[in-house]
Amino acid sequence: MQFHVRFPRYFNSDAAEQSSRNVLLDSVAAFKRDFGWSPANLRAHLDAYEKLLVSLQMHHTYFTLKCYVNNQDTVSKQVRNQLNDSIASVQARVDRLLIKPDLIKAAGKETKYHYLVEQATQDSGHRLSDKEETVISKLGDEMIAHLAERYDHLMDSIQAGNKSAILKNPDSVLRRTGMLTYYAAYDRHGEVFAGTLIDITGQKTATAKLRGFNSATEMTYQNSLQLPEASVKKLLTELSKQSGVLGDYQRLLSNQVSRATGLKQVHSWDTSLPIGFTAAPMTFTQARSLILTALAPLGKEYIAAFARLLDPANGQLEIAGGPNRMTEFTSVGFPGVPESLYMKSFSGSEREVSRLAHEGGHAVHEQLMSDHVTVPSYKNGPSFLFEAYAIFNELLLIDELEKRAQTREGKAHYTKMFLDKLALEVFTSAEEGEFEQRLYDGVAAGGIHNRNDIDTLYAGIMKPYDLYFAGEPQRRSEWINKRLLYDDPIYNINYLYAALVSCKLYTLQHQDPRGFAIKYTALLQNGFDAPADDLLKKYMGFGLDKDALLKGTLELMKNKTAELRGLLK
Secondary structure, eight states: BOOOGGGGGTSSSSHHHHHHHHHHHHHHHHHHOOOOOOOHHHHHHHHHHHHHHHHHHHHHHHHHHHHHTTTTTTHHHHHHHHHHHHHHHHHHHHHHHHTTTTHHHTTTTOTTTHHHHHHHTTGGGOOOOOHHHHHIIIIIIHHHHHHHHHHHHHHHOOOOHHHHHHHSOOHHHHHHHHHHHHHHHHHHHHHHHHHOOOOHHHHHHHHEEEEEEOOOHHHHIIIIOOOOHHHHHHHHHHHHHHHHHHHHHHHHHHHHHHHHHOOOOOOOOGSSSSOOOOOOOOHHHHHHHHHHHHGGOOOHHHHHHHHHHGGGGGGGGGEEEOOOOOEEEEEEEETTTTEEEEEOOOOHHHHHHHHHHHHHHHHHHHHHHHHHHHSSGGGGOOOHHHHHHHHHHHHHHHHHHHHHHHSHHHHHHHHHHHHHHHIIIIIHHHHHHHHHHHHHHHHHHTTOOHHHHHHHHHHHHHHHHHGGGGOOOGGGGGGGGGGGHHHTTTTHHHHHHHHHHHHHHHHHHHHOOOOOOOOOHHHHHOSSSSSSSHHHHHHHSSOOOOHHHHHHHHHHHHHHHHHHHHHHH
16 A cells, blocks of 8 residues: 655646746845834735745745655755755744834734734744844754664664564563563663663753753743743643552553463563454554544544545555655644645554644644634644644544444454553653653752763652562663654653643543534634633633643543543453
8 A cells, every 4th residue: 555645736846846936035135134014014024925935834834744755865954954944043033023112012903913913922032133043053952853863773773573463462462572672672782771861861951051041941841831930840740649540540551461371470571461352453544444433523624634644545644655655644734735644654553644634733723723814823833733633533533433333342442442542641751751851950060970860860750650660671772763762852750741732632522522523623623822821711611721631531531431430351
């Protein structure tokens, strides 16, 4: 099975793209030379800015897809980086212009672009000059990218065995041997991985301080979560106190594995064994049908957009195996730019069907915004909300699979799958969030210098959360395999907040199946013309009260654990 994106949806040919890009870059240069902004022409200038952004994103998306299809295409990488710089420079210029007192005053009467101006004003204390931004880009961002690339190359070169296959091996001795070999393969490079991670942490911290933040975590939480660092730390502390909810689920699994296998001591690598049920791989056609049925509660417009996305005839899908393809599963698009979904592969496993529902959810969300927002920039919002909507899709998908299961074993399998998803998104994200928070604090304070320091930090965080960790010392360097620490630093915390929101959406959908779809579709279509808390309150009737969201999420996990306990009796 191979599906390919139709590149002519963007440009008819490479020559046509280059000709268009040459004209566009001239327009960018002219735009940056225009200093004639005034209250009288603010709307016209912002209209021109948004039009320029759409054009730049069209070219950027074109080259992003080319890089995904062939990761050896150095020319496309170079052009994409140049376009990144152009987008960033245009955005920075507009942000600086929008904080002029006369334009701020005029923006009070400017309903269409009011939130854009409001954001620029809020961020003004952390904005740098063009020259300073160039220095940060060359010395900071490029160094972090280089360090991440070094990590990726080393990870790809390590022959550790297929972890998924190891965990499915029915022989407990071979599972144990396989996992010890797996950990040892990465452990041999521990000092290099530690040095790389510490260097990334140092670079991120230096960049944040240049922008006037106290720390890299403060900067990231403000930008991606719209929350102060103290609030995030408080949630992480509360999650660690609630680790018993995860512990109850882990003990249930451990006891079930012990009964089924006769093992006296159960390890973490034993808990992935099937509970008397193994799902057969799906064809793409079967997966498409399942996803559309599972997500039908989200409304006709949502399903119609998803159906178009998953129809290979529309040229929106890039799913094919082969060499030199980027290891990535993602959507790309922007209002006014054709939407595409890229997946390196699709095997039909439950994991990849779930991934298709997740990444496809991102694409459909972006398509709904593209169809309805009046300001393309309002496509950009807090990362955790994008993830919340995608995780919600996965929960509905598992619901549908559980409904279709005709045996007790099948229902237990999918209830476990639901709980595994909650455990990952809530508690693993909390572990990773606390680890990154304390890593960045420790490096900045001069208390973390080497691999042993990181191992000690990681082990101290994991022991309260993980029933098995104390008896598995090989896992002290497990942080090495957490790619986002390197490839997208301080992003993991988004999944925790996303999980809290997605669980609330899941509960609301089950409480009001008919009314939910109308409100939810309106939320997705709206884009981000206000803070996340305001949008959720306006459309869904709840805000980012972390205590209430956490309580609801933990109740859902407790209830699902009780369901599984009943099914396993």
